[in-house]
Amino acid sequence: MRAARPRWNACCALLDPFAVGDTAGAGGSTSTGRYGEEPPRRHQLLVGAASASDLGVRQQPRAATADNGQRSRLWQPADDSGPDRPRASFRAGFxxxxxxxxxxxxxxxxxxxxxxxxxxxxxxxxxxxxxxxxxxxxxxxxxxxxxxxxxxxxxxxxxxxxxxxxxxxxxxxxxxxxxxxxxxxxxxxxxxxxxxxxxxxxxxxxxxxxxxxxxxxxxxxxxxxxxxxxxxxxxxxxxxxxxxxxxxxxxxxxxxxxxxxxxxxxxxxxxxxxxxx
The missing domain is CATH 3.40.1350 (Trna Endonuclease; Chain: A, domain 1)
Incomplete structure (x- = not known):
């Protein structure tokens, strides 16, 4: 069974002009979205928006988030052989x-x-x-x-x-x-x-x-x-x-x-x- 793509990778694929490349580790982890010594860039906030549960603050489960690297319910493969693609509702709204x-x-x-x-x-x-x-x-x-x-x-x-x-x-x-x-x-x-x-x-x-x-x-x-x-x-x-x-x-x-x-x-x-x- 083909492994699910990391959430941050999918978000960057959707918003290609702001993609940051291979900046995360092999485990697919991403920034918590907190401000450090350097001001955050726009793509960092976008990744935070796609995975709000990573921020470490009280958060109710949302359909757009997933735990333990599992695929979000908003992300479904178009078919068994093709790459993962966001549903039309994600592209048009979120x-x-x-x-x-x-x-x-x-x-x-x-x-x-x-x-x-x-x-x-x-x-x-x-x-x-x-x-x-x-x-x-x-x-x-x-x-x-x-x-x-x-x-x-x-x-x-x-x-x-x-x-x-x-x-x-x-x-x-x-x-x-x-x-x-x-x-x-x-x-x-x-x-x-x-x-x-x-x-x-x-x-x-x-x-x-x-x-x-x-x-x-x-x-x-x-x-x-x-x-x-x-x-x-x-x-x-x-x-x-x-x-x-x-x-x-x-x-x-x-x-x-x-x-x-x-x-x-x-x-x-x-x-x-x-x-x-």
Whole structure:
């Protein structure tokens, strides 16, 4: 039986202009995606996007990842004799989106962080946020670990011009629903006290819910500005910190638009307390 190709090799084959050649060992291992002494190149982030589970941070299993070098479910041979080829859904969807996410991360670190990537301690892509009790589940395109006094990470959603305006609005409101869910404190907590689910089980070192950054790409700039204005109207009244920008503006270092402010008190009024024990 023919051995499966390493995941990073397949990703580089798909994105040939950014392929790095035979830089990994015989075992097919790849960079963890963390910043070292040298700034990461675009292809390094792309490999990280294709194998997010290698980043060493909490990660829900995804169809696009595989453990122990096994073939990802997104990769299937065209036939028993031909070479492995990505399915059409991968070529049409994941590839362009991964490129745009990479451009977003690089633009953010080059402009907002002023190129000082020492502040960026880690990152993770395609991060699942879910609450079993309510059935809420969504994936965040990128989570950058930039620790501050009140928050340990920053959340990033990128629309590459493929989502409808209604779907984009639903995604940003899902973040508020996630932030508003509360749970009982448990055996160690004070009797009768509830806590935000995210603070108890996800971002335990954060005092405030992480800021959401929405980046719009994949269209002419005047169309991106129209989508930004529509999203501003759709997100009116949201109770999480939310900034929006277009990818061209971000790459030029232009400021973000603040369209949401973190308000835990109003958020708590909006979402009911969990049922008593």
């Amino acid at each position: 590839g362009p989106h991964a490129l745009a996410v990479t451009d977003m991360i690089l633009a953010y670190t080059d402009t907002v962080l002023s190129g000082d990537r020492a502040y960026l301690t880690d990152w993770q892509v395609e991060v699942n946020h879910s609450i079993k009790e309510t059935g809420l589940s969504f994936n965040t395109d990128a989570v950058l670990a930039v620790p501050t006094k009140t928050s340990e990470v920053r959340l990033f959603e990128l629309d590459n011009g493929t989502m409808s305006q209604a779907r984009l609005a639903k995604e940003v409101w899902d973040y508020e629903r996630y932030a508003g869910h509360r749970v009982w404190g448990g055996a160690r907590g004070p009797h009768g006290s509830t806590y935000p689910f995210w603070q108890r089980h996800r971002y335990t070192r954060s005092e405030r819910f992480p800021r959401l950054h929405v980046v719009l790409a994949g269209m002419e700039e005047h169309l991106l500005n129209n989508r930004r204005q529509a999203l501003t109207a759709d997100a009116r009244g949201i109770t999480i910190a939310m900034w929006v920008n277009t990818l061209p503006r971000l790459q030029r270092g232009e400021p973000w638009y603040e369209i949401g402010v973190d308000d835990p008190y109003r958020r708590r009024e909006r979402y009911p307390e969990p049922a008593g024990r």
